[in-house]
Amino acid sequence: MNPEAPAKKQITVPVMADLAARNESPEILFWVGCAGAFDDRYKRVTRAFVRILDHVGTKYAVLGLEESCTGDPAKRAGNEFLFQMQAMQNITTLNGYGIKKIVTACPHCFNTIKNEYPALGGDYEVIHHSTYLQQLINEGKVGVTGGESFKGRRITFHDSCYLGRANNIYEAPREVLAALDADLVEMKRSRANGLCCGAGGAQMWKEPEPGKKDINIERTEEALATLSGKADALANLGGVETETAAPGTHDLQGSIIAVGCPFCMTMMSDGVKNKEQEANVQVFDLAELVASAEGINA
Amino acid sequence: MPSILRPQTFPPYLYRMLQSILFLLLLVAAFGLFAWQVRKIRANILVGRDRDMSGHSAERFRKTLLVAFGQQKMFKRMTPALLHLVVYVGFLVINIEVIEIVIDGLFGNIFGFHRALKFLGPVYDVLMATNEILAALVIVAVAAFWWRRNSNPPLKRFTGPELRMWPKLDANIILYIEVALMLALFFMNTADLKLHQMRGEDLPGTFPVSDLLVGLLPSSEGTLHVLERLGWWIHITGILLFLNYLPSSKHFHIIMAFPNVWYSRLVPQGQFSNVESITNEVKAMMDPSFVVPPAPTAPDGSALAPTPFGAKDVDDLPWTNLLNAYSCTECGRCTSVCPANLTGKLLSPRKIIMDTRDRMEEKYNSPLIFRPNVYGEEAKHEPTTDLANATLLRGKVTPEELWACTTCNACVESCPVNINPLESIIEMRRFLVLEESAAPNSLNVMFSNIENNGAPWAFSPSDRFNWADDLFAAEKPAKVAVT
Numbered sequence: 136m137n138p139e140a141p142a143k144k145q146i147t148v149p150v151m152a153d154l155a156a157r158n159e160s161p162e163i164l165f166w167v168g169c170a171g172a173f174d175d176r177y178k179r180v181t182r183a184f185v186r187i188l189d190h191v192g193t194k195y196a197v198l199g200l201e202e203s204c205t206g207d208p209a210k211r212a213g214n215e216f217l218f219q220m221q222a223m224q225n226i227t228t229l230n231g232y233g234i235k236k237i238v239t240a241c242p243h244c245f246n247t248i249k250n251e252y253p254a255l256g257g258d259y260e261v262i263h264h265s266t267y268l269q270q271l272i273n274e275g276k277v278g279v280t281g282g283e284s285f286k287g288r289r290i291t292f293h294d295s296c297y298l299g300r301a302n303n304i305y306e307a308p309r310e311v312l313a314a315l316d317a318d319l320v321e322m323k324r325s326r327a328n329g330l331c332c333g334a335g336g337a338q339m340w341k342e343p344e345p346g347k348k349d350i351n352i353e354r355t356e357e358a359l360a361t362l363s364g365k366a367d368a369l370a371n372l373g374g375v376e377t378e379t380a381a382p383g384t385h386d387l388q389g390s391i392i393a394v395g396c397p398f399c400m401t402m403m404s405d406g407v408k409n410k411e412q413e414a415n416v417q418v419f420d421l422a423e424l425v426a427s428a429e430g431i432n433a
Numbered sequence: 434m435p436s437i438l439r440p441q442t443f444p445p446y447l448y449r450m451l452q453s454i455l456f457l458l459l460l461v462a463a464f465g466l467f468a469w470q471v472r473k474i475r476a477n478i479l480v481g482r483d484r485d486m487s488g489h490s491a492e493r494f495r496k497t498l499l500v501a502f503g504q505q506k507m508f509k510r511m512t513p514a515l516l517h518l519v520v521y522v523g524f525l526v527i528n529i530e531v532i533e534i535v536i537d538g539l540f541g542n543i544f545g546f547h548r549a550l551k552f553l554g555p556v557y558d559v560l561m562a563t564n565e566i567l568a569a570l571v572i573v574a575v576a577a578f579w580w581r582r583n584s585n586p587p588l589k590r591f592t593g594p595e596l597r598m599w600p601k602l603d604a605n606i607i608l609y610i611e612v613a614l615m616l617a618l619f620f621m622n623t624a625d626l627k628l629h630q631m632r633g634e635d636l637p638g639t640f641p642v643s644d645l646l647v648g649l650l651p652s653s654e655g656t657l658h659v660l661e662r663l664g665w666w667i668h669i670t671g672i673l674l675f676l677n678y679l680p681s682s683k684h685f686h687i688i689m690a691f692p693n694v695w696y697s698r699l700v701p702q703g704q705f706s707n708v709e710s711i712t713n714e715v716k717a718m719m720d721p722s723f724v725v726p727p728a729p730t731a732p733d734g735s736a737l738a739p740t741p742f743g744a745k746d747v748d749d750l751p752w753t754n755l756l757n758a759y760s761c762t763e764c765g766r767c768t769s770v771c772p773a774n775l776t777g778k779l780l781s782p783r784k785i786i787m788d789t790r791d792r793m794e795e796k797y798n799s800p801l802i803f804r805p806n807v808y809g810e811e812a813k814h815e816p817t818t819d820l821a822n823a824t825l826l827r828g829k830v831t832p833e834e835l836w837a838c839t840t841c842n843a844c845v846e847s848c849p850v851n852i853n854p855l856e857s858i859i860e861m862r863r864f865l866v867l868e869e870s871a872a873p874n875s876l877n878v879m880f881s882n883i884e885n886n887g888a889p890w891a892f893s894p895s896d897r898f899n900w901a902d903d904l905f906a907a908e909k910p911a912k913v914a915v916t
Contacts, residue, residue, distance in 0.1 A: 142907075142908035143905040143906065143907060143908060144905065144906055144908050145903075145904065145905050146901075146904045146905065146906055147901075147904075148898075148901040148904065150898075167900070169887075169888040169889060169890065169892075171900070172888070172897045172898070172899075172900055173888055173890055173892045173896070173897070174890075178900040181900050182900060182901075182904055185901070185904065186904075186906040189906060190906065190909060197898075197901075199897070199898040199901075200894065200895065200897050200898050202887075202897060203887035203888075203894075204883045204887050204888050204889060206883070208879055208883070208889045209879075209880060209883055210705060211705075211840045211859070212862060212866060212872060212876050212879070212880075213743065213859060213861075213862030213863040213864075213865060213866035213867065213872070214863075214866045214867070214872070214880055215708045215711050215742065215743075215863055215867065216711050216714075216715070216742075216867060217880055217883060217884065219708075219711050219712060219715040220715055220718075220884075221883060221887075223715050223716070223719050224719075227719070246701075246703040246704075249701075250700065250701050250703055250704035251704060251705065251707070254707045254712075255707070255712065281909065282907075296839070296840070296841035296842055296843075297703050300702055300703075300841065300842040300843065300845070300846050301701060301702050301703025301704075301842055302701050302702075302703050303701070327846050328509070328770070328843075328846075329843075330770075330772055330775075330843070331772040331839045331841035331843065333772060333776075333839060334839070335839040335840050335841050336838050336839040336840030336841070337840075337876055337879065338839050339889075340875055340876060340878070340879040340889055341836070341873050341875040341876055341879075342875065343776075343778070343837070344773070344778045344779060344780070344833055344836060344837040345777075345778070345779075345833075346773070346776045346777035346778040346779075346837075347776060347777030348776040348777060349776065350772045350773070350775075350776050350839065352776075353772070353775060353776050354772075429909070430907060430909060431906045431907050431909055432906075432907065433905040433906050433907045
């Protein structure tokens with residue numbers, strides 16, 4: 136952290152309608168998503184990502200008030216009619232502006248637009264922000280230096296189902312985190328074997344069915360056990376029949392659970408609170424970590 | 434030939450002919466019965482909704498080679514993968530000997546030869562030796578499988594309400610039959626070997642395991658001949674009976690895994706199917722000039738009953754999902770990684786697949802043995818006696834199970850034969866929501882939020898862009914030159 140507060144500059148987020156009025160087209164359209172637009176916690180991710188876009192000088196735009204839910208929660212809940220209504224509406228908007236390339240920080244929006252819009256007439260190149268951030272780092276546009284140092288801090292990445300198993304993106308978020316020079320640790324259930332945070336499939340909007348535990352608690356316990364390295368805590372976790380290496384124990388202080396999805400963010404944050412570890416363990420999105428490390432998160 | 438089996442009054446060629454005819458009849462009956470059962474199952478699968486799975490042959494071939502033949506997905510868990518590999522390779526290689534048995538059985542008796550493939554010479558030595566070693570390893574692997582299922586407590590994924598009664602018995606029957614077949618093979622070889630040794634003859638082939646067992650058999654040529662014949666007949670009859678047991682059993686996967694992997698989805702796992710009839714309706718709503726294609730008609734031109742949205746019963750599911758049900762070997766990898774099941778919810782992806790097969794056989798054709806699952810007290814619905822109307826949804830699968838799914842694809846990812854339980858879950862959710870308006874109330878609130886606000890939460894659409902207000906970034910200090 137810099138001792139002298141750096142100068143701040145205001146960012147005016149370019150809106151697609153204004154660009155179109157000037158007959159301009161952006162290089163990428165940043166699809167914010169409902170969580171990114173309304174959820175207080177994920178708004179910080181949206182803002183961090185916009186700071187990065189602004190910092191690297193990408194010509195981007197957002198739909199602003201013209202954006203609407205992709206229909207993902209409706210489709211996963213079985214309401215195909217509502218999904219298609221939303222899809223058609225968004226496709227009309229996107230096609231009207233001649234959008235070619237979309238970047239989004241939400242794996243659910245990413246999956247829906249990338250995989251399910253083409254059959255309804257919406258063909259775009261869709262990129263999740265983890266892949267986009269990885270590209271920026273690889274191209275040297277983001278140095279991940281000059282800001283907060285993550286050296287030596289323990290970070291574990293929680294795979295989002297709709298990024299991982301749904302679309303086989305496992306490496307991009309890990310490469311982004313690797314650039315932070317932190318101490319990355321993998322949960323027992325990771326990548327294709329990752330355990331859901333519990334919010335997918337429209338679970339975000341309903342109470343869980345009766346059971347013995349909430350899914351986000353199970354996952355948070357795994358993340359905390361991995362970060363602390365306590366063998367007995369790791370041994371209690373079910374799910375995969377693999378042996379656990381005997382890890383050393385670590386102080387949880389300063390550890391981070393990294394996510395790349397707004398629902399995972401909510402579920403893991405709730406889990407950390409439930410375990411009363413919010414003073415020690417923070418949940419951050421990839422974009423926030425990169426913006427902090429780059430020193431542009433005002 | 435020993436005299437006890439060849440009464441002097443009975444001409445030898447007649448005795449040999451009789452064995453051949455008997456064998457031919459057995460073979461025809463076994464394959465006939467198997468074909469009859471397979472036809473019934475094929476008809477069951479085809480009651481499913483049409484879905485075009487043609488094309489992409491190269492990719493499908495590659496996938497079948499890797500996942501089905503190569504057992505790629507089994508190797509996520511090493512111990513069962515290696516045990517299973519032994520039984521799988523054993524099955525493939527020992528079947529070469531079965532070809533020999535069939536040739537011997539049909540023609541060997543008549544033309545007076547034995548062990549038809551012996552002309553292969555050294556290759557035959559290697560083949561027989563491999564067979565024997567594999568057969569011994571199969572017994573070891575099967576014993577390990579039995580222990581994993583029947584020890585106290587058994588492996589967790591071999592428990593659960595759907596794995597009691599018939600499915601539990603079925604799993605053990607398969608293991609017992611496999612051991613019996615291997616023992617019959619050893620009986621046959623050991624007796625043959627000893628018979629040749631006693632006569633001072635050389636038996637073609639190398640038999641490393643039977644060599645060790647020779648001492649256990651009596652030294653009477655007559656008895657040895659009976660034992661050899663007994664082993665031969667038990668082995669081949671056992672195989673043919675096992676073949677006809679398959680359609681009633683989870684062991685049918687040894688055949689169905691291949692077509693199932695061939696016809697598995699090639700799109701990303703996150704891509705859910707599209708409902709075309711809804712697309713047409715939505716297009717017509719948004720664009721008045723859009724002409725809705727005419728509904729399909731019956732071959733005689735009469736109107737067909739409209740198909741419901743989603744699935745209430747097995748015939749509402751795509752045929753590939755029904756093929757899934759016949760490919761399932763109830764291993765429970767799906768359920769063991771399901772986040773809902775892990776945290777004590779009712780949902781078990783394996784149960785949904787098993788219920789689908791039970792329901793098909795209840796409503797349509799059943800193979801020789803049909804034992805639908807009985808869940809007893811753990812059934813969350815009223816026990817039904819009205820089987821004809823006990824549809825898959827509600828009759829077997831409850832909404833509580835379906836709503837517990839997070840659509841995380843863990844079950845799909847884990848299945849070694851590419852079964853997709855998630856697709857069936859979504860089809861049934863569609864029926865609940867679109868045909869019965871029976872979504873949980875909180876989800877109905879979410880639906881109306883999307884309809885009214887364009888977001889699943891109750892926020893005003895005019896606040897959607899507020900996140901961009903007062904957005905500042907730290908001015909990035911000038912880069913320090915690296916020396």
